[in-house]
Amino acid sequence: MSEQLRVERPQTLTDLAYDRLREGIVLGELKLGEQVSEAxxxxxxxxxxxxxxxxxxxxxxxxxxxxxxQRGTFVFKLTPEQVGQLCRYRAMIETAALREAATMNRAELLKRMQMHVDEMVITEKAGDVDRLSRIDMNFHYEFLACCANPYLRAGYELIRYQLTALRHRSPIPNMVDSHQVLVDAIAHGHIDEACAQLHEHVLENEGRYIAACDVM
Structure with a gap:
């Protein structure tokens, strides 16, 4: 069928509300732990x-x-224990995906990773913290996008948006350098080293995420 004949399905009010509320939570317009009223x-x-x-x-x-x-609806908020569990789970999923993608689809993975690092350089100079957080998320998601294992992608979806929300609330100061080392390791075929660096990089976020959840 010709693409010109394709009719785009309009968003429902539920879709629009969902998109807007998710954006509000991720970007911090709605605070972690805040009660929200349907009315x-x-x-x-x-x-x-x-x-x-x-x-x-x-x-x-x-x-x-x-x-x-009987109590109401609240924006999610994690305990320190839950943050630790989330970070360890994320480390397992991402390192497994990175290993598989770097082994089976290295050229495409490298191209995408470097593209995001180049974006980080420009955005970091512009001081756009919100955009940096989005680029950071996109960089890490490339491990899943270039991995042929759908079970890893499904597992990552369980935490994807909580991670995005926490990232926006806890930007890292050395984003370009900490991501370029991963690109360089993969480029030189040092997959074990890249996975070890990624595992350490992910777990380093635990303290920042806990601090973000402590802010009301």
Missing amino acids: LLAQRMGISKTPIREALVRLKIEGLVDIHP
Whole structure:
């Protein structure tokens, strides 16, 4: 079928509410642990409560909100123990994906990784912290995108948006250097070294993520 004949499906109100709320959580407009009101959100967005309620259910599946009957709905907030568990889980998934992608699809992986590092250099000079966080997330997701194992990608989706939200709240000061070393190791075929560096890099975030969750 010709692409010119394709009709784009319009977003539903639930889709729009979901996108807007997810963005608000990720970018920090809604604070970690903050209680959210369906009625107030509906009023602010100019829509009924039904799409808001449906959007919040989808966000719960992604780990971005907690819904407690009789108590209300809250933006997610992790305990220090949960942050540690998340970081260790992330390290396992990402290092496994990096190893497989670097072994089976190294040229494409390298091209994508270097592209993001080049973006980091420009964005870091511009001082755009929000964009740096998005580039950081995209860099790490390339391990999954270039990996042929769908189970690793599915496992990463369980934590992807919580990670994105925590990244926006805890930018790292040496982003270019800490990512370029991974590119260089893969470029020289040092896959074990790259995986060890990645594992250490991921676990170094634990303290920053805990601090981000402590801020109300």
